[in-house]
Amino acid sequence: MTGLSHTQNQSLKSFNTFGFDVVALQYLPIESPEDLPVLFQAESFKKQPFGILGGGSNITFTQDFQGLLLHNKILGKKIIDQSNDTILVEFGGGENWHETVLYTLENGWGGLENLSLIPGTVGACPIQNIGAYGVEIKDCFHSLTAFHIPSGEFHVLNKEACGFGYRDSVFKREKKGQYFITAVQFRLSTHPEIRTQYGDIQATLDGWGIAEPSIRDISNAVIHIRQSKLPNPAEIGNCGSFFKNPVVSSDIIPALLAQYPDLKTFPAGEGFTKVPAGWLIEKGGWKGYRRDNIGVHAKQALVLVNYGGGTGAQIIALAKEIQADIFQKFGIELEMEVNAW
């Protein structure tokens, strides 16, 4: 092929958090950005489909991967610029996300603490503009460096060029499949703003008797809450939230509230309202549903799970049934957050 050493029939079981037992017909770890132009110029490469894998925490493999799977292993951390209150830092796309967050905390740099314990890699964080506990990556994102596959050149994309939205970016839409993200640059703060308003963060800190929390305390609280609420993929296969929270026309909310007074809604811009997908799935009667080796988690209706030995095709079939049922019951379309391959 190119002199870059690839493996055939590589098992992906430990490379996807659902733990699906599939293989990649060809598999190549990418350790350096310089490998990419060499690879994409090779004639043998142009003939086959390819995919980019990070931590496999947002992919449902429905079958063996029929092509060359490029596994992002590009590491690196560097300070680009430092001013009084902020620091511009770059992390290699293959760096583990949570370890990167911990590294920023060790250095006293604030901004990423609410995003602690999200699985995956730095290179994948812009793809769906990862978010949790009132913060999205776009809040401290500065730019990213990516190999642009159609032109064979490296591009630097700023925040505007990434078109971030709720669990969304240009990389899921018009630029899908065009970029291999090799590094991400973040603007972090050395005098961080502490964000405790969302979810149970404040209550957790109160319970611990912490009145003036540091960014490390926020991270610890987020880790504690996530561990108590979300199933650990090391114990039970899953991809976190399987569906996005639907954003619907506010016109339909009064009728829903009349029927379901316990419905919690969130404003989502003029004329639109966000409805929790987990609530819809629970009200639809799916929470704890199990079929063979797959199902809907018993405590977290938004999380589809593989109890072991299940397949991605089974998960997608279940997801489609849930989507159809929720649409029939509530007139609301659920969109998958997880990528089906």
Ligand SMILES: Cc1cc2nc3c(=O)[nH]c(=O)nc-3n(C[C@H](O)[C@H](O)[C@H](O)COP(=O)(O)OP(=O)(O)OC[C@H]3O[C@@H](n4cnc5c(N)ncnc54)[C@H](O)[C@@H]3O)c2cc1C
């Ligand atoms: C238990 C659990 C909890 C989770 N909680 C959250 C949460 O709170 N908030 C949230 O937003 N997400 C959450 N997720 C989803 C997931 O962790 C994120 O979407 C994460 O960013 C995926 O990273 P990854 O490296 O695993 O990407 P992968 O799953 O490997 O890939 C996801 C997509 O990105 C593409 N991709 C990956 N790397 C690159 C690259 N370098 N260049 C171009 N394309 C690339 C892939 O081709 C694929 O389309 C959770 C998942 C789990 C399992």
